[in-house]
Amino acid sequence: MIDLNKARAETPAAGNAIYLNNASCSLMPQPVVDAMQDYFALEARVGGYPAMAQQSTAIEAVYASVAALINAKPGEIALMGSHTLAWQSVFQGFRFKEGDRILTDRSEYAANYIAMLQMKKRTGCVIDVIPCRNDGATDPVALEKMIDEHVKLIATNWIPTNGGLMNPAAEIGRVARAHSIPYLLDACQAVGQMPVDVEELGCDYLSAAGRKWLRAPKGTGFLYVREERLSEPGCEPGIIDDIGAPWTSADAYELLDSARRFETHENSPALRLGLGTAIEYARTLGLDNIRTRVNHLAEGLRTELAGLPGIRVQDLGVEHAGLVTFAHDSVASADITAALLKENITVKTIPQAGALLDTLARGIPELVRVSAHYFNSEDELEAVLKALRGAIGAG
């Protein structure tokens, strides 16, 4: 069980406003802010490199924290400056040729899909979209039928930006492993709101951001790379420098054995400590407990929303994550978001281009996204529903 009062007391922003945009960027708890402020103060006192030397044990421990969070080994973790850098340093490392196929899902996020389109333009590779099951989730059976020797990468997202859908990431993993196809999983919306286990998922690469459900600072992300992939020849990052690939002779470099070959010089140790603190904070609460509460709040919200006139909940799939999306028959989503903001309630309007393939396939408008975290209270959700009734004239 999560102690709501304690969680809120440790969240400086709780109480100032009703914050329901945790899927974009959550609120940092005080210990995360303190970890960073303390480190900046140390840097100012003794200088950047001496500070890093003094705190090397704590900085090193961040790798172990990430590893423990997703059931990986510390050597399989790279700390990155953002989710995009994590995802792209893997993606750009593949040497696609004309006719090579990249398989992705309909709900793919704009950030990743734009990079795929660019890769297609550069190399002539092909992007194929895995069909969906009737419930709207990516279909592993259909995926299996698509596999041939031209498929060089499966790159999918677990939970999309535009709804509560949870794609069957572990089933996709089983198909990928059965055919030894590299599997890059975008887990941005999963880490921090539910247990994540790379062994269960069967992914070769997993990328994530710190600022969302993990409640870590902006400017943090991480990458998991399966040990077996690291030992394969050709597992080369899209970006290397002498941190990940020491310069060993005039015409040669050697990649590090560990996933840190994907890191570049240099980074903010303060932000890394913020990330590590956020992960330990979540692990102390327990990811199962967090998942239970987030799910409880989201399901309650969906039920209430479904009862409001003109509102359609837009979350696909059988099993749901903590992202709740909806649209109203006649009131534009942006107007609803603006009306709520006037009442000090932060939600998010999801543009159609955020997951364009899905938008077009379903013919959906912009959506309102409400993403409640464990520190949000039932009272806050009541207030949202009340404000929403006002916004749609169902007062």
Added chain:
Amino acid sequence: MDIERLRADTPGVSHRVHLNNAGSGLMPRTVLDAVKDHLDLEARIGGYEAKAQENDRIEAAYSSVARLIGAEKSEIAFVENATVAWQQAFFSQSFKEGDRILVAEVEYAANYVACLQMQKRTGCVIEVIPNDESGAIDCEALEQMLNERVKLIAITWIPTNGGLVNPATGVGRIARAHGIPYLLDACQAPGQMPVNVEELGCDFLSATGRKFMRGPRGTGFLYVRSKMLEHLEPYMLDLHGAVWTGPKTYEMRSDARRFETWESALALHLGLGAAADYALQIGLEAIQKRVLMLADRLRVDLNEIPGVSVQDIGAQQCAIVTFSHENIEADIIKAAMSAENINISVSKPPSTLLDSQARSLPDLVRVSPHYYNSEDEVETFLSALRRVISR
């Protein structure tokens, strides 16, 4: 320059003699406050809400960095570090088998391994521009190397391992005369001397915030000349640099921020902007004058210490001073200084392998004063060094 006031602005000087500004400068209070205040604001009202509230200041940070290097605001991208800046520019060029990339002998390892990776991927060729007798890039030799297969000139202006300042402006004149893209690694320059991209004639300039600029770690920036923006696609592009306009199409931003990716630590961006403002306020000419004075004094005094060889090459030099001792290893000297709360660093051969091999360099002790260092601090270091050597 009011050294006392500048030292009063710098919390670190009362704890350490910091002579590692080429590694990471001490942040002045204004930079620290900018970072800390924004982190607190984010914790209080949320990340995107803080971004909206501070939008004007976040935009102003771009203007400040642009002013620092004589560029337009629209030509600046903020990225996570110097490597990301440099590689975003480097990998955005397309090379074919036999295409030539010209680099400096003092090229930094980070850049060179990327060149080697590109060579492996495409079959392009990396060639080193010869030096003149001072050890700096020989512009005449560069001119003679040029032909239609030269697709990029990518040089380090100031190397990590010494006081050399390469003739970046001379290289720029040649690059422009021949219409060859010119990528300048300026990591060690902004903050210790005036930098002007018009004078330099570079098409891309990459730098970090944490060194002589005294910004926070985890910051870097890339300058992209506006005419390059007409056609060039960044190596890594995402929904920050482009909009997904149709199932098969995207449209890039018109400014250099297409080289940024989603998303970043705005607290650090604000710190970088504050660092640029602070340097501009003091004046880059005055800063350069003072750092050169301190560095020259160090070189003169070091030369008189028995067994010490100053290793700085080039006719034009900067605030980085490197030396070796005939029988005491650089790491031992660094540790001894650290025990006396003096921050210096060691440059190892693999960080500038070509130069280190050509000159048969051992590990070098690197001392890099900034304007806020006092003459007394320089003397403190020299005395401590003399004691170590005479032990």
